[in-house]
Amino acid sequence: MESLLAPSFVSxxxxxxxxxxxxxxxxxxxxxxxxxxxxxxxxFAALACGFALGVVISxxxxxxxxxxxxxxxxxxxxFFLSGAEFxxxxxxxxxxxxxxxxxxFGVMLTAQAPFIEIRASASDRTLAAVAxxxxxxxxxxxxxxxxxxxxxxxxxxxxxSATPLGMAMVGLRVDDPPANAPVAGRAGYLLPFExxxxxxxxxxxxxxxxARAKRRRTPRPIEALASAVAPASPPAAAARSGSSSALVxxxx
Amino acid sequence: xVELLLGFGLPGWLAWTVAALVSAALILNVxxxxxxxxxxxxxxVAARIQxxxxxxxTGGKFGWLQSLADGIKLLAKEDxxxxxxxxxxxxxxxxxxxxxxxxxxxxxxxxxxVVAQRLNVGVxxxxxxxxxxxxxxxxxxxxxxxxxxxxxxxxxxxxxxxxEVPLGMCVVVPVxxxxxxxxxxxxxxxxxxxTNWYLFHDPFTFVIFWVYVTCAVASVNRAPFDLAEAESExxxxxxxxxxxxxxxxxxxxxYGSMFLVSxxxxxxxxxxWNGPVPLAELLGWSGRGGDxxxxxxxxxxxxxLVNLVxxxxxxxxxxxxxxxxxxxxxxxxxxxxxxxxxxxxxAAMFAGAMVWQLLLPGGLLPGWGRPxxxxxxxxxxxxxxxxxxxxxxx
Numbered sequence: 001m002e003s004l005l006a007p008s009f010v011s012x013x014x015x016x017x018x019x020x021x022x023x024x025x026x027x028x029x030x031x032x033x034x035x036x037x038x039x040x041x042x043x044f045a046a047l048a049c050g051f052a053l054g055v056v057i058s059x060x061x062x063x064x065x066x067x068x069x070x071x072x073x074x075x076x077x078x079f080f081l082s083g084a085e086f087x088x089x090x091x092x093x094x095x096x097x098x099x100x101x102x103x104x105f106g107v108m109l110t111a112q113a114p115f116i117e118i119r120a121s122a123s124d125r126t127l128a129a130v131a132x133x134x135x136x137x138x139x140x141x142x143x144x145x146x147x148x149x150x151x152x153x154x155x156x157x158x159x160x161s162a163t164p165l166g167m168a169m170v171g172l173r174v175d176d177p178p179a180n181a182p183v184a185g186r187a188g189y190l191l192p193f194e195x196x197x198x199x200x201x202x203x204x205x206x207x208x209x210x211a212r213a214k215r216r217r218t219p220r221p222i223e224a225l226a227s228a229v230a231p232a233s234p235p236a237a238a239a240r241s242g243s244s245s246a247l248v249x250x251x252x
Numbered sequence: 253x254v255e256l257l258l259g260f261g262l263p264g265w266l267a268w269t270v271a272a273l274v275s276a277a278l279i280l281n282v283x284x285x286x287x288x289x290x291x292x293x294x295x296x297v298a299a300r301i302q303x304x305x306x307x308x309x310t311g312g313k314f315g316w317l318q319s320l321a322d323g324i325k326l327l328a329k330e331d332x333x334x335x336x337x338x339x340x341x342x343x344x345x346x347x348x349x350x351x352x353x354x355x356x357x358x359x360x361x362x363x364x365x366v367v368a369q370r371l372n373v374g375v376x377x378x379x380x381x382x383x384x385x386x387x388x389x390x391x392x393x394x395x396x397x398x399x400x401x402x403x404x405x406x407x408x409x410x411x412x413x414x415x416e417v418p419l420g421m422c423v424v425v426p427v428x429x430x431x432x433x434x435x436x437x438x439x440x441x442x443x444x445x446x447t448n449w450y451l452f453h454d455p456f457t458f459v460i461f462w463v464y465v466t467c468a469v470a471s472v473n474r475a476p477f478d479l480a481e482a483e484s485e486x487x488x489x490x491x492x493x494x495x496x497x498x499x500x501x502x503x504x505x506x507y508g509s510m511f512l513v514s515x516x517x518x519x520x521x522x523x524x525w526n527g528p529v530p531l532a533e534l535l536g537w538s539g540r541g542g543d544x545x546x547x548x549x550x551x552x553x554x555x556x557l558v559n560l561v562x563x564x565x566x567x568x569x570x571x572x573x574x575x576x577x578x579x580x581x582x583x584x585x586x587x588x589x590x591x592x593x594x595x596x597x598x599a600a601m602f603a604g605a606m607v608w609q610l611l612l613p614g615g616l617l618p619g620w621g622r623p624x625x626x627x628x629x630x631x632x633x634x635x636x637x638x639x640x641x642x643x644x645x646x
Contacts (some may be wrong), residue, residue, distance in 0.1 A: 018595060038267055062394055068339060069387060084371045093380035101386060101413055162373050 016037035040081055059119055069154060072096045086162040140205050169193045275368035279357045281551040283508040290507045294572050300332065301576040329496035336397035337493065345395060346494070346501035349388030353508035356381040361436045361517050363525040363556035374435035375423055378516055379416070382471065385509060386412040389490050393501070396493040396494040404489025407479040411586055418594035422464035425457055426450045426520040435516075439524025446528035451521045454612070456604035461521045463598050465570075468513035472506065479583050484577050497603040507568075514567025515560065522563050525556030 055064045072095045079088030120128070143149070163224035171190035282395030292307070299306025311317025333342055359374040361367035369379050386409055393405020430438040430448055444446045451461050470477040491502050519522055541568060581589065 036265060060338070062338070064392075066344070067390065086376070087372045089371075089377045089380050089540075091377070096387075097380055097383040098413075100407055101383075101390070105347050162376075163431075172358065233309060 041078065044074045044077040044081060048078065065103055065107055068103075069096055069100050072100070086165060118121065225251075267615075273617070275358075279368060282357065282421040282511070283354060283504055285608055286511050287504045287507040288323070290510070290568055291319040291322065291503070292316065293569065294538075295578055297569065298576045301573070309582040319490060325494055326500045331496045331498065332405050332493070333517040333622075334397050334493050336393040338397070341391050341395035343498070344506075345388045345392035346498045346577060348391060349385050349505040350501045352381055352388065353505040353512065355384075356512050357433060358507070358510060361519065361524070362515075362560050363553045364440055365436060366525075366557055367436060367564055369437055369553060370434065373433045374519070375427055375433045375438070375516075376512070378512070379420060379423055380437070383412065383416055384507065384642075388502075388505070392494065393633055396490070398493050400486045400488070400492045401490050404479075404486050404492070407553070408473060408490060410583075411473070411477065411479060411590075412471055414590045415438060415467050415594070416588060418590060418598045419471055420465040421598035421602055422460050422467060423520065423594070425460050425574055428602075428606065429453060429457070429609065435519050435524075438527070439519045443526045444530050448526075449521065449523040451523075453607040454605060457599040460598060460605070461517070463594050463601065464517060464521070464585070466589070467572055467594055468517065469574065469599075470586065471511040472571075472633040474506075474510065474571050476578040477586055481587055506547040506617065507522075510529060510568050510571055511564055514564040514571070517558055517567055518563035525553075526527060527559050531555075550600060560609045 010056040030065040048071050051067045051074065054067035055071065058064050058067060076088045076091035076096065079085075079091055109127065170188070170193075292315065296306045296314070307315025307318035309361065310316060311322050333339065356378045358368045359371045359377045361374075362368070367374075390405045393401040393403075393408070396402070419595065425617045426438055427433050430441045432438065442450060450457050452458065473479075473481070479489075486492070491499055494502065
């Protein structure tokens, strides 16, 4: 479970740490009495961290999965809040939707009564706490040491659009450098995109190969013979063995 | 809407709050009132198809108030929970389903710019959030501590996860034609005569629309794909143990999702809020010339809203029609339909639409209706080979 909870916990806290620098107060609404951007940010960050803690503290596997869903959804909310709509929708699609449905599948199919409650021993808890705290410290120092994230107005996209991303994926960079001064030779991410898609295709084909229905190895003549030899052959077997069995039945 | 409120002199924070609350209330009403109307319609449609009358007495002539009476009955019902159930998960599951259905409406436009939040990745958001509804169902099936519920939830999970693949492929085709994932732009690109609708764009989109219909019906768990609540096998599937108000949340989520996928079909394939005949344009009210009054623009948007809701309602009625006409499939037939038919057909049609778009970018009959590519978002090759951003509307 440790490997499962670490990403959400860390991503929640890292988002909290990074987001505090990313969203200076009063950016969206300079004259606002209440800054909704900050308010919503703290709301989503608190939700993400709170449910991440819930994942750690809870003993029940399925409840852990539920808290993980909420934590990841709150992280998606943070993405939407900072204008990264495509990443937010991706977070919903891949983590909250795909991975968790699979996770819940796995948990429900494997977790029998003795394993549904997970109680970690004290030494496990200590070890996990030390590992988690050191990782968190590392990430926090890394996140806070980036100067560009502390600049005012950094990270908030005025006109969020997924089109530059899509254009970069097919090989045309229009975001960086700016559109009116393109630099020759910057080809976008067409090659990595193709490599990743071929890789995924191979994985898909491999999974389909492994999961396919195994072919029956029984040769047909023997089956037909068996149904002919048996005194009262069941109708299902006769139908399955097809025309040859019908032929045998006809000669009998 | 925020701009309008700011124009009235409201402070910024109040305008944002009011705009958000109004949007949320309107969406909630679309789901709740929609469910009331559609449950009544479902009873009437089912009755007519089965050569009965359906509700006739409650509330006067046609049984108008039947759903309201149902609602009162549900409110008054005892809220039961099985002994072995996981209390927290059991209670929270209906809300998870309902929230997913509700959230997807945030990005669905009801007319030009009549949308709670115009997202640049609207299509993707709607499909992603719609897939989350299954999570509430899985939780309900697991937490009920009943084998019927668990089997129903497992079937639903397998079905929804499988059907997301062809559904995604179908949705990609209009995105490719429009060059954007923004639902508002996709709808607006189909303005003009009905020949501009993506349904009639080329033969491939016509076929893929019907694949979308199949996958949409399957992804919202309606008959003939309602394996998760097959009453002849599983009592009531994942909501066997639910009663009263919690059960009605599942129902509202189901009807909300039906309306949502129908609305999505309308925006993606059926011209969205644009009627079959461009009345507003013929009368010069469209607001595209810039000389129309604000009142006329609002009137046109209201007509567009009526148009879209009408199309979505037709979609929901279509789902009811096939529910009461076709028998339920077996689980292996459901999977075969998805993996052996829908997915390959969708992939082939996607490739076909792509080739068509390359070979005949103007369509078969250029000059019929408005030319395509008028309000494309994206970058085109400008003078000197440098990419130039093209605005949403020009």
